[in-house]
Each structure stands twice: as structure tokens, then as C-alpha cells.
Amino acid sequence: MARNFIRETLAKENETFLRRMEIPNKDSWSPENGPTSVRRHPFCSSLKMFLVALSFAYFSKALSGSYMKSTITQLERRFDIPSYLIGVIDGSFEIGNLLVIAFVSYFGAKLHRPKIIALGCLLMSLGTFLIALPHFIIGRYKFETSVRSSANSTNNLTLCPTSVLVGNHSSTLSSTGCENESRLSMWIYVLLGNILRGIGETPVQPLGISYIDDHALEDNAAFYIGCVQTISVIGPVFGYLLGSLCAKIYVDIGFVNMESISITPGDARWVGAWWLGYLIAGLITLISAVPFWFFPKSLPVPEGRLAKCSPERTSFIKDSPGLDHKYQADEQFSFVRLAKEFLPTLRSLLGNPVYVLYLCVTVIQFNSLIGMVTYKPKYIEQHYGQSASKANFLMGVINIPAVALGMFSGGVLMKKLKLSIMGAAKFALGTSLLGYFLSLFFFAMGCENAKVAGITVSYEGMESLSHQNSTLFVKCNAHCECSKTEWDPVCGENGLTYVSPCLAGCRMSRGSGVDTVFEQCNCVAGGNLTAYVGHCRHRESCQRVFPYFLALCVITSFIISLGGTPGYMLLIRCIRPQLKSLALGFHTLTTRTLAGIPAPIYFGAIIDTACLKWGHKKCGGKGACRIYNTTAYRIAYLGLTLGLRTASFFLCALGLVVLQRHIKRQENGTLSNGNTGHTVAELQALRKEETHNSHSDQSPRTSDYDPERETRL
Template sequence: IYFGAKLHRPKIIAVGCLLMSFGTFLIAMPHFLIGSYKIETSVRPSVNSSNTLPPCSSGSTVAGCERDSSVSMWIYVFLGNVLRGIGETPVQPLGISYIDDYAQSENAALYIGCVQTISVIGPVFGYLLGSLCAKIYVDIGQTVTITPGDARWVGAWWLGYIIAGAITLMSAIPFWFLPKSLPMPLDKHDTSCTPEWILLSTDFVPALKSLLGNPVYILYLCVTIIQFNSLIGMVTYKPKYIEQHYGQSASKANFLMGMINIPAVALGMFTGGVAMKKYKLGIMGAAKFAFGTSLLGYFLSLFFLAMGCENSKVAGITVSYTGLSYQERSLFSDCNLGCLCSRREWDPVCGENGISYVSPCLAGCTSSTGSARNTVFGNCRCLALADAQPGNLTATPGQCPRRDSCDKIFPYFLALSVLSSFIISLGGTPGFVLLVRCIKPELKSLALGIHTLATRTLAGIPAPIYFGAIIDSTCLKWGYKTCGGRGACRIYNTSAYRWDIFKTLKHLKSALTNGSAELEALKKEESNSIHCEQFILALDRNPDRETHL
């Protein structure tokens, strides 16, 4: 970045766009190299009018174990992200420094605000594209028996990368035709003849020493690292939070993030730039403005704790088979002892009593009519335990919908989310202006490059990892792969989910300075999870029913 600032910046940005495009295409490659996605389900795709399930069967055919051949697919994803990271590096630092060098001082903040706003609008289209792809099954054209709201549904994730790669490739074209430099404004001095432009290698270390010795820059860097940890954690897992906590589909969660939340962030950044231009805020004014908006946004986020929903009713996990809440989880009951059900499968059905069951077998169902999504399981004995006046004891595929009370809270959650996002993002543009104004003009590109590197390394990489680890600690039911090993989480403890995320955001600063204790706690949780998984697998392999129970 430092040497790139002295070369042809637009063409370096164009090369970065080409690398990002190639890396994006590389990430989508695994879809074309592996076979079709297989769903474990008890619902038959055939069109038979009726069928009687054996009383001692799980109601599904166990697929054979097929080990992956050839190279692991994660390598393609890893290399693609590496190329995208390399290509993305020069875009923002060189672009913002290019604008700041050749724009008048009073207009620079507005221009940077426009660029920041457009960079936030990009994720809007990303979320909308993700919403569209999430509605399409991963293997386009294949008929499946589950809906997009099912935890086993996998959308056409690869399609979004193909489209994004093509757009990134086209965006590289205009940068090739931009000049190396523009006419210098009258209120700025040309620094092209300073000693920093003469020696490219011998002045790097002194420049870096001068930059790292700037206390304002170092303080701003530390603050933005903390803010980016919470921001990236929110952007990464907020759709998942909406999906799990409020019972929305992945497609709708992405749509809402793209149409409601992200535009509020873009509007906040643009408004912050307009406010700086109108009130002519200096460095101290920008710092106070950014601090005040961040603090107000944090206090508003505390109200999210009052907007929770109860866990969905799943027999043997969140409620007992009699419909009462309880702490001890047991998937087996007197109503399904006559069936050799597996505790590892996740094929939920919704009973007419409003309680979900992990599978038709664990619901005690012995018959079914219809086919595919229109299947109705009958004579489900476990439904009688939770209903004083049982009816037909039938169940349908999929989890039961959330309560009406949860649907009433959801709009208030969205409104508060938009308001807090707007207020916090007001300080985005003043913060960037503070960054470029507190350092020497010839060090702007290097300062922005180190800022980008620090936020990507200390926030972009660890935040999704420890946020994901904390979220996984609230999982109530794990899925399992065909050949063994833990798969994706099927249902979370939403109350613990909400509190754990809040505690992470609240103690984020202390977690960064005292990371060793936090990591040890996460290691213990992971170790306990592994031991529990091994114990469950041992129980499944034991044919003795008494020992199994």
C-alpha cells in the first residue's frame, strides 16, 4: 500500500478487482466438483397414497457412507478468500487517499462519505442476492420434500458467488482509464517533490515509525478494532439470529437485512458526511461526534434484551413429551419405546397439539398417507401425552410455527435495529476524516493500509470464530454427517443465544486485552461438547435397549 500510493493508484485498484473476481469464482468451484446434496428425511418422494411404517423402524432408509474423494473442497474456499483479500486490500486505502489528495478540503468529507455510503450499499444488494439464492435449492431443478424454512435446507449459495464475480470483473474496466493524477486543488500543496517520493525503500521504516508513534492514530486504531469486532459479529450472525429467534426463513432474514438494516447504515454514513460539511467540524469535533453517536447506539442496543421469544416447543429438547418445560433432555419416552428410533437424525414433524417432534419415529407415528410435502403421519402415540383430549394424533412434516406473541415483537425488534444502526453509523464518516487528518499527508495511504490490515486481521478473522463458538455453545440438537462426525446445529436455546451475544458485546474490550482467559473458557466448552458427542455416538452403537436408555 505504501509503495502503491507512489505508483498508478487507479490501475493498482483495477488489478485488485481482477484478483477479487478470480477468487470469487474459485470459491464457487466446489459446487461443480462434488455430487448432489442429500437430505435425510422420512418423507417419501414417490406418489403412494398410503403406507404403514414398521413399529420398530425409524421410518427412513439409512444412506450408505460415501467418503469424499479427491482434494478437500475447503482448499478452494481458502484460496479464493486469500485472493479476494489480496485484491481488496488496495481498493479502499488507495481510493480514499486518491480522493483526499485531489479534492478540496471542504468537499473531501462529503466525497468520502459518498464512497463509504456506496460501500455499504453493496451489502444491500449482497443480502438481496443472498435472499434470492436462499429460496433456490442448492441443486437447481431437483425436487425436494422440505421447505426453505427447514433447518436442513441448503440454498444455491454458489450462484451468488458467480454473479458477484462477474460484477467485480466488470468493475475493473473503468479504473484502467483513470489518470495517475488529477489537477491539484488550490488549497493543497503538491507533495510530489518531497523526499518521500524519491526513495521507495529507505524511507519506509522511518515512515512506519512516525505513523506508529502518533498517539491519536494508535488510539483510533484500537477503538475501530473493537468496533469492527462487534460490527462483523453482527453482520455475520444477525440473519441467523433472526432466523432462529423469530422463526423466519434464511431467505426472509437476508431480505430484511438488505432492505431495512443495511440502508440505515448507508444513510447514517452519508448523513455524517453532510453534517461535517455543514457544521465544518474539525478533528476534535469529528472525534466528539463519533464518540457520542457510538455511545448512544450502544445504550439503545440494550433494549434488545427485552425483545426475546421463548424457545420453540420441541418434545424431548425444550419441553417434555407431556408439553411441560423442563431442564433434563431425553428424546425417549414411553410412547416411542416400541420403535428403534435414532437420536441422531433430525426430521422434524409438527403435531396437531402444537408441539414439534424430532422425527416421526420419536413422535410414535406408525402410519403415513400422502407423499412429499403433503405427507401426513398418523397414529402418533406421543401426541396423546400432551393433549387431554387427543384427536386424530396426526403430524405433518416440518417444525410448528412460532407463537403470535413472537410475531408481534418482531416488528419492534426491526425498528430498534434500524434506529440503532443509523445512529452508530453517523460517526463512520467523521471517524475516517479523523483518521486522514491526524497524520501527515504523505502517510495517508500507509495509515489506511495498516488500518485495513489491522481491522481485517484482528476483527475480520477472529470475530466470526469466537462469535460462532459462543453461539454453538447454546445448541440443543446437533445434526450428524453420514460417515460420522458432528454436522450443523438444528435448534438453539434462543434465550441463552440472546444473552451470550449481549455479554460478548458488553465485555468485548476486556476480552481483547485478556484474551487468554476467554480462549481457555472456549476450549473447555469445546472439549465438553466433544466428550458429549462421543458419549452420544457410543449410546447409538449400543444395541442393548436398557443400557441405551
């Protein structure tokens, strides 16, 4: 019976091999030259060209994804939306991915995979272009300002109006402008475009990697896939650098007189040319789709793979009849069988306590990681007073390479140290703990709040104010009819920032654009002092601590990333080989659903609680935040990030205990059978087969024989 079972298994394996090699019948086989298709097609060049095309597709999707992260603050200010809505937009990519991932993963493998990938790249490019569309239909960006745009107008601008009629007139203008506004929120286009990007990205990884694995030699497949993954790491570097470049350029460049712009890239109202980067990323993604249209459904058989065939398999290939009809029938049977066994297989997978604990740990840690990475450029901007351009530049040049180097070094160390499954788990936990303890020093690298009169400090600059005690109207500006919703900061000679020239009590101005000077300001140190455009940047303590913050970011990112590869190998080794594909797919599905979608949303909502001054839309309603309480921001952002990681360590400790017991049971089972070459699953199958044979010998009945059960064993 065992011999028949082996013969049947080998026959089915050879049939599968033939279908993957796309050998239609034995007539196409030549003992001297292999399949005739090999002689007619340059296999190696085709596979290498596919490898280049797939690497470029990986690069383009990684570039556009990281560029989306770099435009977080730009989109907030342009569309006047809070951070939690930005989180919804960012998570919409995962939503689009999840909508079609099951369909693409199953049915895409049976269709023309290169063309499906090309269609995905095309959808990604269309989605990226759709994100940039609002810029061309929303009109020019208008920010709050009291500065004249004409260089010839001096000393005749009334900054501190005393007539109530002026305030009413201002309200009328606002409502008139509101009537011209579109009722549809423009950020909806960004949301839909990002969903389309997620749908288009779905087939690139599973179909591209499987295409390489199906047609490459086994010795080369891992190397090829490693090359693709390495190229994908370069994408975020260029994405953040592109974000840095576009953030320096004013949003309406080419359509406005830049000399009339009174804000700089460091201002909370500055919006860079966010749309330009999406056009560039969309064009690159569109180009990446072109090569895939010219690849065949499958490549010819590599001679090296056939040369490695066993004599039994070679003989089977030579004697095989046509398999067209048999292929269709077997596919139908396999589909029905897979459908029936899916739930029992999933139940078996989730019955593995090591896998379930690993899944819980990664979901919690991915929540921490995704939330931290999404809002890290914004944290650098708001906390350390850096421009969006510089924050994106630092992310691309410093942080991303540190992560890539850490992942590569972790794989090298695992190979050099020859870590077992327990060693990989301890190594991943050790690096995560070390990075965690180093991250605690971020709490000490804080900055004091910017000194804004009436919001963080009193108008005298001597007393710190809480959010509840803040007041914008005092004696020095009581005679002015100022708007409390306006945000047009000026820096007084006394080093204090005032919300607007009106609230600073300024009466006159001279100059234009960024060179505007406000004079006779009653609230600036007792009156008759001047103020300048923009908020004050005298935060020397922040400038001193910022380099240490960057150094610690690099070190912690590198150390934590060291455990990435060993942790991934733990996922692969803690399950039976038969469940590997399902385990990886279910892990990806779970982390995207429970981490990729919700993390940016609730991180943004918690960050919103630290806002001290909200902007206001022209038609009313809360807009983007203008200034944050830096202390509350630091505690909320770092506290949530490290709090989630703290919770994951308790599960890690439990997971190590369960893993150790699992390994001991495996070792005991192996020793009891006297054969260290079998895994637990194989030993269990052998025990079942022995038991079945013993029962069959005692009472031979034809009804006891189940060929499907024997195949499963």
C-alpha cells in the same frame, strides 16, 4: 539560512509536482495553452470515466462481500460445518487482504495503477467463481427425511421399524454412501476462494483513490471520492437482496423434482441456491475489470490545476530541464531514506497517547461490530423463526440504508455545527452511548424456545427440559428402532414438534413431499393423532415482538452510525499531518488483524455453545446445528456484542481526558508563542530552528550544519 531552506524546499516540491504531472521537460510547456498533452487528450472525460469505472468496482466488491455474509447459514447446512468454521471462512478474506496490502500499497503506486486494479478485479472474480465450484463437484444435496418422494405410495411406509435388522441395514447404506464421498472437505474451496477475493480487493481502494487524488483538481477531489464511497454503500443493499432471492431457490433447482422436496425455506435443513449468487457476483466483478485495461498510466495535466500555480512554480516549470535521470536517483534516495526513518516515524506515531487510545477503542468496537453484523441474519432466523430469505431481505432493505443515512447525517451535522476535535470526540461518544443504552432493550425482546418433544419440553408438553435432562426415548416410542442422530421434524396436532416421525411413534403416512401426513402417532397426545411435515410455528409472542425488534434495529443503527464520520475525523486530526498516511494505514492494518479475522471465529464458537441438537455427517462427525436454545443464544450473542462495547467506553473516558490535556497543551504552546496560526509540531520545529541558529551564531562550525536535519525541521 531560512531563505535558502525555503528556496530548496520549494525546488523539491516543484520537482515532485512535475513528476506527478508527468511533464518530461520544459519544451512541452506552452504559456498560452499549458502542456501540449492537454491539447491532445480529453482530460475531463478520461477522469470521469475512471470515476465511473472505480465506482462500479466498489459496487461489485461490496456486493460480493455482503453476499458472503448472507450465505452464512446456507454454507453451514450445505457443508455440515459449525459456526466457528464459518467464522474462519469469513475471516479468510481479511487474511488474503493482509498478505499483499503492504506490497500493493507501496509498489502498486509506482506501477500502472489502472492495470493493477484490473488485475485485482480479475482475481476477485476468480475467487468468487472458486467459491461456487463445490456445488458442481460435490453432488446433489441429500437431507435427512422419512418422506416418500413418490406420490403413488401411500399407507405402506414403515416409519416405526421394530426389527433390529432394519437399523443395521440403514447403517450399511450410510457407510456405502460414505465410501463415495470425497475425502477433501468441500468448504476448503470456499476458504481459498475467499482468500483470493481478499487478495484481489487490495489494490482497488488505495490505488483507485490515489489515482483520482493525483489527477483531479483539489476542489473536486473530495467530491469525487465522496461519490465513490456513496456508490459503495449501495453494493451491500443489492448483495443482501441477491442473497434473499437465492435463498428462496432450492440448491439443486433444475436437477430435482421440486414436488418431491419435503422441506420449505423455513426449515433448518433448507439450503438455497447459494452458488447462483456467487456466479452472478463473479460475473459482475469480471465486467468491472474491463474498463481499467484501457486507461493510461497517468492522465494529462488539467488546465485548471496549472492555472492555479504560483508565479514561482510557473517560472520553475518553464525553466526545468529533463528530469528522467534525476527522477530515478531521487526515487532511490527516497526509498532508502524512507526505510531508515520508518521505525522512528512509527515510534513517534505510537508515542501519541491519543492515537493509541483511539486505536484500542476502535479495535474493541470493530470486534463488536463485525461479530454482530456477521451473525445478525442468523440471529433473526434462529431466534424469531424467520427464513434466510426474509432475514437477508430485511438486512438489505432496512438495516444497511439506516447505517448509510446515519454516516451521511453525521458528516452534515459535523459541518453545520462546526465541531472542533473535542466536539467531534464528544459527539461520537454521545451517539455511541445512546445507541448502547437503546440496545439493552434487545434483551427484553426475546422469544421462548420452540417446543420440541424430548429436547426443550417433555413429550407431554408440560415440563421444560434443560439440555442435560433432554431425552428422546420414552415409553410411547420405546418399541421403535429410531435413530437419535436423525433430524426430520414433524408437527403434531397437539402443537409439539417431534424430532422425527419415528420418535413421534407414527406408523403410517400418506401423500408426498410437503403434503405428507403421518398417522397413528403414539406419542402425539396419547396416540392415534396425526402429524405434518416440518416443525410447528406457533410462536405468537415472537411474531408480536419481531416488528419492535426491527424498529429498534433501525433506530440504533442510525444513531450509532451518526458518530462514524466525526470519529473518523478525530483520527485524522489527533495526529501531525506528516504522519497522516502512516496513521491511517496502521489503523486499517490493526483493525483487520485484531478484529476482522478473530471476531467471526470466536463469535461463532460462542454461538455454537447454545446448540441443542447437532446434525451428523454421513461419514460420522458433528455437522451443522439444527436447533438452538434461544435464551442462551440471545445472551451469548447480545451479551458478547454489548460487553465489548462496554469495555470500549472505559477507554473512551480515558481518551477524552488525555485528548483534553493534549488540546490544553497545544493552546498553551500556541499562546506562549503569540501566534495562533501554528500547530504544536510547527512550533516545536521553530523552537529547534531558533536554538540551532543561536548555537551556530555563537560558535560557527561547518560540522554543526546538517542539511538533512534542516529539511526534516
